[in-house]
Amino acid sequence: MSAVTTSFPNPAAEWRLPYRGKVAMACLIIAESAIFTIFVVAYLFYLGKSVTGPTPREVLETPIFYTICLLSSSLTIHLAAKCLARGIGFAFLGFWLLTIALGGLFLYGTAREWYRLIYEHGLTISTNLFGTTYYSLVGLHAFHVTAGLIMLVTVAVFGLSGRVGEKHSGRINVLSMYWHFVDAVWVVVFTVVYVLGR
C-alpha cells in the first residue's frame, strides 16, 4: 500500500478543508429556505383571496415586543459562542440561558396571539384561506423555533453539568448558525405577514 502513496508526487503539505458541520448546516439552511419560500409564496398568492372573513387587517396585531425578543436572541447566542471560543465558560452559560429565555418568550408570544385569534376572532386553520396560510406559515416558523429551543436546552443541560468546553466551540457555532437562520426567517415572515400582508 505504501507504494501507492509514495509514488504520488508532491504530497500536499498544507491541506485545509472546511468543517463538515458548517457545510452541512449551510446546506440544511438552503433546503429549509426553499421550503419557507414555497409557504411565503402561497401566503402572498392567497392574500385577499379569502371568500369569508376575518381578514388580516381586522385581526392581526404586530408583535413588536416578541420580535425584538427573538432578534436579540441572535445577538446573545453570538456572544455565547464567542465567550465559549475564548474559554469563558461562565459567560457562555449566562448568554446561552438568556437566549433560551428570549426564544421561549417569543414562543409564548405566538401562543398568546394564536389563543387570541382562535378564541376572540374565531380564526382557525380551516376558517378561510387567510387562516390556512397564516397558521401554516407562522406555525412552520414556530416549529423551527421549538426544534431550536430543544437543541439549545440540550446544550444547556450539558453546560450546567459542566460538560461543554472550548473544544465544542465548532459544534456550538453550527447550532448558532441554525438559530440565526430561524431569526432571519422571522424577519421575512414578519415583513410578509404583518407589514405587506395588511
Place this chain on the structure above:
Amino acid sequence: MVSNAIPIPGTQIEARPWVDELHQWVTTVDHKRLGILYIASALMFLAIGGVEALIIRIQLMRPHNDFVSPEVFNRMFTMHGTTMIFFVAMPVLFGFANYLVPLMIGARDMAFPRLNAFSFWLSFLGGLLLYFSFVGGSGLYGAGSAPDVGWWSYAPLGARAFSPGHSSDYWTLALLVSGFGSIGTAINIIATILCLRCPGMKINRMPLLVWMNLVMAGMVLLAITPLSAAQIMLLIDRYLGGHFFDTQAGGSAVLWMHFFWIFGHPEVYVLIIPCFAFTSEIIPVFSRKPIFGYPVMVAATVCIAFVSMSVWAHHMFTIGMNSYANSFFTLTTMAVGVPTGIKIFNWIGTMWGGRIQFKTAMLFSIAFLFQFLIAGLTGIMMAASPFDWQLSLSYFVVAHFHYVIVGGILFALFAAFYYWYPKMTGRMLSERLGKLHFWLFLIGFHMTFDVMHIPGILGMPRRIYTYEPGRGWDTLNFIITIGAFIQALAILVFLANLVISYVKGARAGNDPWDAWTLEWSISSPPPAYNFATVPTVASRRPLWDLKHPEDPDSRYE
C-alpha cells in the same frame, strides 16, 4: 498492483451465522454497504414497477381489453410512476453516489455515516409505506386501495372529496418521508465532497462523477424541498381542513401544479446529471483517452442546474398561462438544450480518435448518447408551446419522457452496473450475458418507445384504460406491448447475470478496466476502511500518474 487489504489477525474469513450477517447489514453505517442497500432496494422496486408497467401494457394491447378494471388501471399507472421516480431512480443514483464518491475522493466514509444510514432507511421505509396502501389504503371507507390519481396528484383529485380513504395519504406520507431521506443524503454528499477530499484533490481535480454528484446534491436541496412543502400543504388540507388547493374556498388548483413542477422538472435533471456522471467516467476509460474539455463539462453541468430551475411551467402550457409566461418557459426550455449539447459534443470528442473498446458498459454508454439526443430533440419539439398544446397529455409525451428515463437514465445506469459491479463484488459481470442483455433491451426499448410516439401524434391520450378499435392505434399498441415484454426479458437476463456472475464470474482484481480514478487503486471489493493510507493526488487521473511515472498528467495540468 499490490492488494490493499491488510489482514487483521482474528478477523479471518469464517462464515458467520446468517442472523449476524443480517444484523450487520441492518445496522451498518458503512457507505459501501449502504450504497449496495440503496441499489438492492431500487432493484426490488424496479421489478415491482416493471410488473405494473407490464399490466398497463397488457391492458392496452388491444382495444376493449378487460385484463384489469379501470380502477386498477388507474392505480397501476399512479404506482408505476411514483415507484419508478422516487423508489427506483433516486435510490439507485444515491446508491452509486454513496458507494463511489468517498472512494473517488480518497475518503474513509461519508461525512455523516449515521445520517447516511438514517436517510437510506427513511427512503426505503417510505417505499414500503407507499406499498402498504394496497393493504391499508381503503381505511374505514372501503374506498379503493393504492393511490390512483396519477403520480402528480393534481388538485382537486388529491382532496378528500375526490380521493376518499387513505390512498392519497399514503402517497403523500411516502413522498414526504423519502423526501427527507433525499435531503439528508444530499447534505451528506455535499459535506463529503467539500470536506473530506484527500490531499491534493483540489476542486478542479475531482473526477467528473464527483463534480456532477455535487451539482446533483445541490439541486436536490432546492428541488425536493418544494415537493415536501407542497405535501405538507396537502396534508393540512386533508387532515386539518385547510384550503390551500380547495377552489371552493378561493384556493387554487394551479398553485399545486406550480409547486409540483417546481419540484418535478428539476427532478429530471437530478436524475440525469448522475447519469452524465457515469458516462463521463466510462467513455474516457473505454476510449483510452482523458475526457475532452473537463472545465467545459463542469461549467455545462452547473449551467444546466441553473437553467433547469426556471423551466418548470413547460409542463403547464395547456392550463392557459399568459403569452409572456408561455414565451419565457419556451425560451428557457430551449436554452437547456445548449449546455446539454455541449456535453454530447464533449463525449463524442472524447471518443474521437480513441481506441474504443466495445465492452458492454461502453455499448450502453453509446446507446445512451444517441437515445438521450433523440429524447432531447422531442423535448425541444414540445418546448414550443403551440406544438405542446397539440400533443400535451398524449402518448407523444409519454414516449418522450420514457425516452429520457429509460433510453437515457436506465441505459446509463446499466453501463454503471457493468462498469462498477467488479469493484463492488470482486467479480466481473459476464460479457456474453451482458451483450445479450444489451441487444435485447435495445430492441425492446426501440420497439416500445419509438413506436409510442405515433399513437400520440394520432391523438391517443395518456392514462386511458382502453380505446375504440379502428382509430389506427391497434397495431401500434400491440407492437408497443411486445416491445415491453422484450425489455422485461432483457431485465431478467440482467438480473440473472448479477446473480450468476456473483458466484461464477471471473475474478476482477483491483483494476480490471485499466482505469484512472482512485477507487481502482484498492482491492475489489474494497476493505471496510477503504484506503490503508490516505492517498495524495497531483492530477485528475491519479492512477495514470501512478502507472506512468515517466509521463504523469500532473506535468501538464
